[in-house]
Amino acid sequence: xxxxxxSKKERTPNVPPEHNQHRTQSTSCCNTQxxxxxxxxxxxxxxxxxxFIGYWLQEPSDKWYYIMSQTSxxxxxxxxxxxxxxxxxxxxxxxIPRDVVIATLGQGHTKKGLFRATLAGLFLDxxxxxxxxxxxxxxERGASLGQVMAFIIASPWNSFTLTLILIGLIxxxxxxAFIALSLVIAWISGYIFDCLEENGTLPTNxxxxxxxxxxxxxxxxxxLTKEADxxxxxxxxxxxxxxxxxxxxxxxxxVGVVLVAFVRAFVPPESFNVWFGATTGGLLLTLLAAxxxxxxxxxxxxxxxxxxxxxNAPGNAFTFLMAGAATDYTEVxxxxxxxxxxxxxxxxxxxTVPQVLFIGWLINSNI
Numbered sequence: 001x002x003x004x005x006x007s008k009k010e011r012t013p014n015v016p017p018e019h020n021q022h023r024t025q026s027t028s029c030c031n032t033q034x035x036x037x038x039x040x041x042x043x044x045x046x047x048x049x050x051x052f053i054g055y056w057l058q059e060p061s062d063k064w065y066y067i068m069s070q071t072s073x074x075x076x077x078x079x080x081x082x083x084x085x086x087x088x089x090x091x092x093x094x095x096i097p098r099d100v101v102i103a104t105l106g107q108g109h110t111k112k113g114l115f116r117a118t119l120a121g122l123f124l125d126x127x128x129x130x131x132x133x134x135x136x137x138x139x140e141r142g143a144s145l146g147q148v149m150a151f152i153i154a155s156p157w158n159s160f161t162l163t164l165i166l167i168g169l170i171x172x173x174x175x176x177a178f179i180a181l182s183l184v185i186a187w188i189s190g191y192i193f194d195c196l197e198e199n200g201t202l203p204t205n206x207x208x209x210x211x212x213x214x215x216x217x218x219x220x221x222x223x224l225t226k227e228a229d230x231x232x233x234x235x236x237x238x239x240x241x242x243x244x245x246x247x248x249x250x251x252x253x254x255v256g257v258v259l260v261a262f263v264r265a266f267v268p269p270e271s272f273n274v275w276f277g278a279t280t281g282g283l284l285l286t287l288l289a290a291x292x293x294x295x296x297x298x299x300x301x302x303x304x305x306x307x308x309x310x311x312n313a314p315g316n317a318f319t320f321l322m323a324g325a326a327t328d329y330t331e332v333x334x335x336x337x338x339x340x341x342x343x344x345x346x347x348x349x350x351x352t353v354p355q356v357l358f359i360g361w362l363i364n365s366n367i
Contacts, residue, residue: 044254048072068261075257086133091242093137103217108144108208109198114190117147118183121154132331133246136338142209145197150190153352154183170308178318185322185355192351203341256330278313278364286316290324315364319356326352
C-alpha cells in the first residue's frame, strides 16, 4: 500500500507531455503546519478597500482622511493595469516548460544570457510591480540570479508607454540617455550578482536548470502553440494560478499603498525645485525621497520629469527613477520571501545604488 507522502510528479498543465518538466512535490497530507492567516496582505487590502470606497463618499478637502482615500485611489489607478498583466504573465509562465524559458533567456551565468534578460526587461511593457511578479517566476523557472536582477533593474520605468510619456515631458535626448544608462547598470549589476552566486557569496538558485545542446526552441514553441488548451476553462484556471503566484507581491504592494497614504496625509510636502537641485545634497535628498515614496513607475515618471524641467537636475531625475526601484522595500521583501535570503535582498540596493548615484553625479556635473 502506497504512503500518502510518497513523491509524485507534477506536470505543467496545458502543454504537451513530452515537453513538460517534472518537479517532485509532496501531497498536502504531508504538511505539518497549517498555513497561517496573512495579516499583512488582508489587513492592508482591507484598509485600501475602505479608503477606496470612502473616496467616493467624501467631499474633496485637505483633511487627512480624504488625502489617504485620494492617495489609495491614485495608487491603485496607476498600478492596476500593470498588476493585472503581471498576473496573466505569471499564470502563462506556469504553462511554459523550463527548457523554453531558459532557451529564450539564454543560459545563466553567460554574457549572452545577461544580455537577453536585460533586453527582456526593457521591452516588457509592465510597471515595476508587474515586472517583479514575472521576475520572481523566472527565478522559479531556473533563470540565474544575475539574469533575474538584470531583468527587474532594467524594467521599472522602461516600458513602451512610459517611455513615450517621458519623451513628451523631457524630450527624446534625455529619455534615450536614461534608457541607455539604465541598461548599463542592469547589465553590470546582473554580472556582479552572477559572480557572487558562482563564488558562493550569495546562495545559488535551487531551481537552476541546464538545457540540452540539441534543444530545438522553434520546434517546441510550434508544438506548444498548436497543442495548448485555449478553452475559457483553461484560461480561467491560468488566471487563478497567476493570482495565487502573485500573492506575495500583492501583500507588499498593498502595504506600500498604506504607507504612502500615511506619508502624504501627515508629512508636509517639500518643494522639489528648492531642496532637490543639482547639488550633492540635492542628489542625496533625491535618493532619500525615492527610497521613501517610490511605489510605481507611473507615479515616479512625472516627478522625475519635474526634476529635469523645474529643478534643472537631470542627474537627480535619473537617480529618482532608478534608485526608487533599487531601494523599494516591496522589491526587497518580495526577493527575500521568494529567494529565502535576506542577503540577496539587501545586495540589490548595495550593488545598484552606488552606480546610480555615481551616474547621477556625472550627469549633474556636465549640465
